[in-house]
Amino acid sequence: MNQTIVSYLSKYEFYKTLLGLFGGNESLLAFVIYLIVALIIIGFCATVGGLGTFAERKISADLQARIGPNRVGPYGLLQMLADGIKLITKEDIMPYAADKFLFYLAPLLALVGVFATLAVFPWSSGFAMSDLNVGVFYLVAISSLVGLAVFLGGYSSNSKWSMLGGMRGASQIISYEIPVTLSILAIVLLAGGMGFGTIVAQQKGLPFNWFIFHNPFTFIAFFVFFTGALAETNRAPFDLPEAESELVSGYNTEYTGMRFGFFALAEYIEVFVVSGVAVALFLGGSNLPVNIEVDFLPLQFVEVIIFVTKAALLYYVVIWIRWTLPRLRVDQLMSICWKYLTPIAIFNLVGCAIWMVAFNGKSLAELIFGH
Amino acid sequence: MFVQILFGLSALLTVGCAIALAATKNIMHSCVFLLGTLLGVAGLYATLGADFVATAQIMVYVGGVVILMLFAVMLTGGKDFVSKAQNLLGLAPTMGNKWTYSLAGLVSLVFILTNVKLISSIVKTAPAKTFTNEMPSTVSQLGHLLIKDHVLAFELSSVLLLGALIGAAIIARPKKNQ
Numbered sequence: 227m228n229q230t231i232v233s234y235l236s237k238y239e240f241y242k243t244l245l246g247l248f249g250g251n252e253s254l255l256a257f258v259i260y261l262i263v264a265l266i267i268i269g270f271c272a273t274v275g276g277l278g279t280f281a282e283r284k285i286s287a288d289l290q291a292r293i294g295p296n297r298v299g300p301y302g303l304l305q306m307l308a309d310g311i312k313l314i315t316k317e318d319i320m321p322y323a324a325d326k327f328l329f330y331l332a333p334l335l336a337l338v339g340v341f342a343t344l345a346v347f348p349w350s351s352g353f354a355m356s357d358l359n360v361g362v363f364y365l366v367a368i369s370s371l372v373g374l375a376v377f378l379g380g381y382s383s384n385s386k387w388s389m390l391g392g393m394r395g396a397s398q399i400i401s402y403e404i405p406v407t408l409s410i411l412a413i414v415l416l417a418g419g420m421g422f423g424t425i426v427a428q429q430k431g432l433p434f435n436w437f438i439f440h441n442p443f444t445f446i447a448f449f450v451f452f453t454g455a456l457a458e459t460n461r462a463p464f465d466l467p468e469a470e471s472e473l474v475s476g477y478n479t480e481y482t483g484m485r486f487g488f489f490a491l492a493e494y495i496e497v498f499v500v501s502g503v504a505v506a507l508f509l510g511g512s513n514l515p516v517n518i519e520v521d522f523l524p525l526q527f528v529e530v531i532i533f534v535t536k537a538a539l540l541y542y543v544v545i546w547i548r549w550t551l552p553r554l555r556v557d558q559l560m561s562i563c564w565k566y567l568t569p570i571a572i573f574n575l576v577g578c579a580i581w582m583v584a585f586n587g588k589s590l591a592e593l594i595f596g597h
Numbered sequence: 598m599f600v601q602i603l604f605g606l607s608a609l610l611t612v613g614c615a616i617a618l619a620a621t622k623n624i625m626h627s628c629v630f631l632l633g634t635l636l637g638v639a640g641l642y643a644t645l646g647a648d649f650v651a652t653a654q655i656m657v658y659v660g661g662v663v664i665l666m667l668f669a670v671m672l673t674g675g676k677d678f679v680s681k682a683q684n685l686l687g688l689a690p691t692m693g694n695k696w697t698y699s700l701a702g703l704v705s706l707v708f709i710l711t712n713v714k715l716i717s718s719i720v721k722t723a724p725a726k727t728f729t730n731e732m733p734s735t736v737s738q739l740g741h742l743l744i745k746d747h748v749l750a751f752e753l754s755s756v757l758l759l760g761a762l763i764g765a766a767i768i769a770r771p772k773k774n775q
Contacts, residue, residue, distance in 0.1 A: 253598035327626060359736045360652045367652050370660030374632070377667060381625065393671070396664060403660070420736065 229423060231263055232256045234352040238523065263355055267344050271495050276306035278494035278541065285542065286549045316483035321383060324480065328382035332375045333481065333488035339371030340492045343499050348422035350512045350529035357423040362410055365503065366403070369458075372496060373399035376460070376467060376477050379489065383480035391476025394556065395467030399458050401563045406454035408571035409447040412578040413437055413507045416444065416587070426511030434591035438508040441590050443577035448508045450571050455500040457563070459493060462548035466556060501540035502533070509536055600644050607640025624670055632663045649736045 232255075235241050248255045280295070280303065287294025295302035320326065346361040348354045358364055373396055380392015416437060417425040429436050438448045457464035468476030478489045505511060512533035514525070554562070585593060614633030621627055635658040642651035743751045 253600075257599050325623075325625065328629065331629065358648060358652075360649050363649075363656065364652045367656035367660055370656075370664070374659070374664055374667075377664065378629070381667075381671070396668070400660075400664060 229354075229357040231353060231355050232259050235259065260355070263353075267347070267349075267355065268341060271341070271344060271498065272491065274498050275491040275494040276310060278497065279309065279490065280306045281541070282494075282545050282548075285545045289546070289549045310487070313484050313487040318485065319480075319482045321385065321480050323384040325382040325384065328378050329480075330485075332379035332382060333485045333492075334375075335378065336372050336375035336492035337488050339369055339375060340495045340499060342368045342371070343496075346422060347499065347502060348426050348506045348511055349533055350526045351423065351426065352526050353530060354422060357421055359419065359421045359424075361422040362414060362420045362425070362503075362507070365499075366407055366410065369496070369499075370399070370403065372492060373458075375489075375492075379481070380467075380477035383477075385480050387473045387475070387479045388477050391467045391469075391473045391479070395460060395477055398460070398464065398466060398559060401560065402454045402457040402464075402567075405450050405563065405567035405571040406458060408568070408575050409451035409454065410507060412444060412447045412571075412575045415575070415578050415582065416440060422506050422511070426506055426513060429510045430513045430517055432515055433510065435589070436508060436510040439590060441578065441581045441585075443574045443581060444508070446570060447574045447578075448504070450567050450574065451508070452504060454563075454567060455504065456544065456547065457559070459496045459500055461493075461497060461544055463551040463553050464559060465548075465553060466559060469553060471553075497544055498537060498541060501537040501544065504540055505533060505536040509540075604641065604644040607637045607644060609637075610634075611637030611641065625667070628663055628666050628670065631666070632659060635659060635663070647735055649739055 245252065245255055248258070283305070284294045284302070295305040298304040298308050320329065343365050345355050346358050346364055348357070348361075376395035376399070377392045380388045380390070380395065383389070413425060414420050417428050419425065425437075433439065437444050439445065460467050466476075467473075468478065470476075473479070478486055481489060512529040514529065514532065611634050614630045614637060618627050618630035618634060621630065635654065639651045639654040639659075642648075642654060
């Protein structure tokens with residue numbers, strides 16, 4: 227039985243009042259609840275994407291001893307709105323020899339791929355829109371649409387820079403899926419389930435209960451996952467698909483206006499999604515630091531705040547890495563994936579399996595403190 | 598009702614994209630329509646309560662097969678790369694004519710009739726599918742079946758896949774004396 231936000235809310239009294247308002251039509255009420263929650267999540271994530279561009283510019287300025295955007299609004303906070311208005315009002319240029327159908331489709335596919343992952347995003351123990359039993363698997367599967375979008379965007383532009391960027395993007399995303407998925411598999415092995423609810427519920431309490439500190443193998447797996455996830459989101463030092471020193475701007479060179487905006491927005495939201503997944507799998511997710519068994523609705527909001535704060539901290543690390551490390555070469559990129567990350571990830575998986583058998587699934591902290 | 602509407606939309610996506618796939622002449626567009634069809638089939642699985650199969654469908658076909666197809670289209674040389682091979686009728690294999698069309702039509706007719714004959718007994722006896730808002734989970738059942746009842750088939754297919762993997766690595770490996 228998959229838990230959803232509707233089945234979570236149906237525990238409370240006000241659900242029955244709402245059901246009465248809808249004349250007892252459960253399907254309609256479920257549809258309305260899903261619609262409202264989807265609108266809230268998409269609105270929130272679009273804001274996160276916009277704030278991501280702002281944070282990127284501010285933090286990069288900070289790291290380079292500059293000030294960054296500071297003219298529009300307080301601390302330049304409204305800069306993202308100005309950027310958005312600029313992108314919307316720009317002329318939408320279609321290259322003469324472009325494949326029009328695919329050219330229009332690619333940015334939409336990128337956004338669809340990212341927004342579809344939000345369906346299983348574990349905001350809190352109850353507010354996950356749908357806590358599928360195959361949650362992580364679904365997330366890994368549906369996010370491959372972004373790779374396809376990058377590839378199609380590069381192909382349909384009919385430009386050599388775009389083509390090279392698209393090819394690089396597709397091969398990079400396919401390659402790095404392997405270490406990322408193997409690292410996730412190690413956690414699935416520990417948690418005994420693929421649903422985010424199952425995984426997060428087992429990391430209750432203080433940080434030594436988090437899966438990253440469960441055993442030495444998961445500690446390594448976190449860094450493998452994080453490196454692979456950086457590459458999958460095309461972030462520096464793995465931003466070869468849009469390497470501006472070689473490929474102008476890579477797969478999105480020919481895109482203008484809001485179509486370019488869609489690609490950029492998809493990238494920034496995907497970074498947030500990846501940070502959130504890392505938090506849910508390794509860093510305790512939305513759990514409170516204390517064990518409270520009371521089911522109390524406002525606590526869910528506290529959990530959401532905890533989750534978003536953790537994800538935002540990882541978001542900062544991602545930006546920090548981008549402005550610290552130089553870009554890799556293509557051959558280095560591939561050798562890191564196939565010669566280092568993949569063998570390490572397989573080693574971790576086997577190590578986790580042996581640990582589960584040898585110590586009966588106890589974490590390192592449980593073995594030391596013995597509780 | 599909600600799930601029924603989703604089922605209808607998925608079916609519409611599947612059939613619509615399949616027709617567009619066959620109708621378009623651009624092979625890249627065909628690949629993208631195939632993606633739509635496969636996503637629609639995943640939606641059908643999901644609305645019928647097979648969540649794991651739906652996700653596996655997305656994972657394998659959208660993430661793997663369609664991207665591989667696009668790569669294959671890119672890496673083969675377009676119209677300069679016409680095959681000279683001929684089939685039994687003395688025709689180039691990719692070209693359609695009245696012979697191939699009628700042969701394919703006959704084969705698909707036989708195929709459909711056999712399938713209808715096979716399925717009809719199941720459809721007649723099985724209870725009608727009721728749609729609910731509850732989404733059942735099939736992961737643990739599938740896992741138990743794979744590891745207990747069908748473990749031999751499971752292991753054999755994994756050996757087959759390993760063989761394919763090693764074969765691909767050997768074919769792609771650079772020759773030593775070149």
